[in-house]
Amino acid sequence: MKLLRAEFRNFRLLRDLELTFSTDPAKNLTVIRAANETGKTTILHALQWALYGDAALPGKGDDFRLHPIDWDASDGKRVPISATVEFEVTTVRRSAGGMREMKRRYRIVRSATEEIDGNKWRRSPAMVKLFALNDSGADPIDAPEALINEELPPELRDVFFTDGDRTLSFIEADVALATKRERVQRAIRALLGLGVIEDAIKHVRKAAADVNKRAKESGVSGELDTIASRLEAIEEDLIKHEEELEDARTQFANFDEKVADIDHKIDAALEKGDKEKLKRDIETARKTIKKLDDQLAVANKEHSALFRSQSIATDLLSPVLAKAFEKLEALHDQGKIPSTTIPVLEMRLGMDSCICGESLEESDVDGAHRRRHIEKLIDDSRKSDELQEIVTDLFYGAKSLAPGDGKAWLNAYAKVVESRDGLQDLRDQAGQEMRALELQLDALPDTDIQGLRDTRRQYQNQRDRFLSKRSEIETRLSGLRRDREELSAEQHRLLREQKKGALILAELEVTQDVTRVLQGAYERITREELAKVSALMNEIFLEMIGADPEQGAIIKRAEISQDFDIIVYGPSDRTLNPDRDLNGASRRALTLSFILALTKVSEVEAPNVIDTPLGMTSGYVKRSILRTAIRESAQLVLFLTPDEIAGTEEIIDEAGGVVLTLTNPAHYPKMLVNDPGVAERKVLRCECDHRSVCQLCERRMDAAVQLAMVS
Incomplete structure (x- = not known):
């Protein structure tokens, strides 16, 4: 899948913006140059909203306003919001002449309306439409989510669409170890297509349950009926508890992330000042x-x-x-x-x-x-x-x-x-x-730190409750599986003693054999592909940071363990905490190398859209990260600030298929040289590349370094 074009209407700062993306394999890089507060993260949110809906918005869209904050009520109290994305899907099919590649183009349009009432607003349920593009026009397609989920699974949203800070979620120390493992494991298994095997295992288990039900109804013996009934009840309990376990894991991860998010908010507020402490200091x-x-x-x-x-x-x-x-x-x-x-x-x-x-x-x-x-x-x-x-x-x-x-x-x-x-x-x-x-104190935002701490305590209690629940369910599941094995063995023994039970026994053994094969394949693929991802991640990571283990580098290697931990090794195989012992540039390089390796090993051709990936990097590491990301990506879309671009101009010259600039007119006169003449807060686009400026986008620092002026 490749992105072709995107268009946004009234999505926060994006009142009327159109973007195009490079699809040239030789120049697969798209650079969107934008200073801070110029809509980079907003575009990332808008792209994901178009493809995945409200679930892709911060907080799943709850209390997340979409309409422009300075919307004038005289323009209407109902604000129409839309995001359109055109993309191309390539499939390979076998034909009489061999393997044939087919390219199909689609347009997805997601729209919603927000009704404004003073400082409050209410959003209508979003509508989504999918069209197949062809020479004769656009044909509507039903069930657009199915196509999107097949080409870009929701579990991999954070892999294909991410920001420089979000990539660190795979190694950040603020969340529990189990949460980090779950993120890495989920990303690997989803991208490797293991969901197909999981569905097959569920299907075989259902078939085994049907066979067991027939054994119960066969009337071979009362004891077999009892065992069949117990196995049926155990299977129902297993399904129920597995669903509860998945829910407990999800809830634990959600509350773990909420605790980490509250910690970040508290830290950010404390960096500006602790209101309660300031009051005590004033007293x-x-x-x-x-x-x-x-x-x-x-x-x-x-x-x-x-x-x-x-x-x-x-x-x-x-x-x-x-x-x-x-x-x-x-x-x-x-x-x-x-x-x-x-x-x-x-x-x-x-x-x-x-x-x-x-x-x-x-x-x-x-x-x-x-x-x-x-x-x-x-x-x-x-x-x-x-x-x-x-x-x-x-x-x-x-x-x-x-x-x-x-x-x-x-x-x-x-x-x-x-x-x-x-x-x-x-x-x-x-x-x-x-x-x-x-x-x-007067300058502090109205942040209730004590309230945040109380909320954090509540989230932590909830997180710990789901952790305890998860442990309880895992213990129950272990007991149920043990009981199932014992009862199955007894059932097989009794069926062998009965002439009527031969067919049922054969069917049960087939389902068990198929289940074992599928589970073995699942574990083998996970183990083997995990090793491939780990090896490629290490190769990309060391290349990005310029570390040569043979030349006495501090960082010797990185790997993904069998427990799905991302581990970095220093001298004498001493482990380094990725989130605490690595500098900012190395941490970004590590997580980006994980994402690129995962995409490469899966052989999934999909875009990597990354916001500010070169933050906290400079010199060799910055250029190396960019070169490696370009080489390992099928389509790379980067939102870069002018500071991130500095020093990488030659690389962008070589690989940049599309380079454009975004400007926020609200930056005039402090940051912009010229008045854009726009009263609204909106992102404006110009065709300036990474080496040029125009009347619209020229910034004061651009004037200082004398970038080329485009007439």
Whole structure:
């Protein structure tokens, strides 16, 4: 199958867009050059919607708007939406002259209507029509889904239509190991056509059930009737439990993906900021500011008190005080201050003994004489005591005013000012941080992270519930199969003993033999084809990343294990986690090599439509990925940004059968040089290739690198 043409009407940004695809085997590459926000992913969704319906849309189409977001209600409240895809199917048929190749062309049209009511909308069930194209026109075909499902099985939608990030789903670490294995296993088995064998096994089991029913109705013996009834019940239980198991596996994978999706949303929101954490940070900032304001108030009071302090007076009067203290010190050195004469003399009189040791007693004539002399000295001293007391008090009381170096106040001032200014700087910084937090909070999208976490918990509980259910069903199935084997063996023994049971026994043995052959073929094809896919994937992967195991490369090889795990080996066969130990370019190369190998081994000729496959790559790896993808694809359609194209121009020159450019007029004037003159948000197409620009698509960075201008 090859894509020929696609046309979209009112599908989100694609109001009126037509695309053509290269079908030239020699130039099988189609490049759609488009910057970010220019409809690349939208086209990928639109192509899948045209072929597979709502099931191919994100969330299976639930709450996924299709009409343009800026649709003007004056143009009508009912928005007609359509996606048309023309494709070619090649079949090989045996004829008298040998194998003959036949090409048939088809057009599939899927349409729906969305009715807008304010901010709400409602979508009508989509209608799909399929036409066979021929020289005389287009003939309608019934059951279009059957043809699409045969040529492009829905299970392989993610293989043929994918984006650079989606390809990583085969190795991403965010989902359970069982989910990754299921994805790889489902892709391999679907592309290898193992569904045909699965249907055949089911058909043989049904035939065996019919034979068993006849054994029950034959009336050969009561014991055989009982065994046949039990086998019939077991077969019914097996069918029921196998359906339940498949449902449990599907539900587990769905909820596992939902958990991973919620994790991505939480991570994306947290990259921009955690709203709850920001609120806590703002509250902490407010408390810090309050504390700093209180400390600033204290510092301002200390600053004010400096101008009422003794130190400012001391430093200002230092020259005068120095002279006064000089004189006081001289009086002190002379013993004139402090005045201690009168207290000492009075004390000696009380003791009746002079300081020289002579008696001062009244009863002694000499003592009385000396006593009178001392009393006279005391009286004489009291006359000058008041002045002496003042000078003494001044000497001792003025000690605190003793002049220093005249810098005490300045030092205290500097200390207070430094402390206050430091606090003010901290206060200003805290205020700026709080304003920044408030702006960050205002700029956050209205994402309820706690709500997302609650939803994640619910999804995880659901996922774990289906995991437990799956284990229970697998245990029941194991028991039922064991019981079936035992009962079948007993049934065969009894039938051999009965003449009437020979035919029934032969039929049962035939069904069992056919079942064993089919199951053996199923396992053999899976095992052998898995080995082929694994080997080719390794070859393509090593070529893409330029790794030579013989030259000491870190990555030695990659393989798909029998358990359907994609494994990468490093030195000494040490395993590397593909999602954690490989860089972004190697991870993309690994998953793209898996898809290309799968397509190649299956010999299915189908398009590989990939959005931004060269993201996170550069240099050799980028060019190698592109060259290898072109070589291994029957038809390769790539949506590339200008950055992805840079460095690969020569490869596109060689292999590009169709190269076109898409532009979003909403990018004017910030990103586009010229005004496209379109008010609507819609994707516009021009015929510029990867080396040229025109008035419509010229971007500011194009002007900087001087790409060729198309007139």
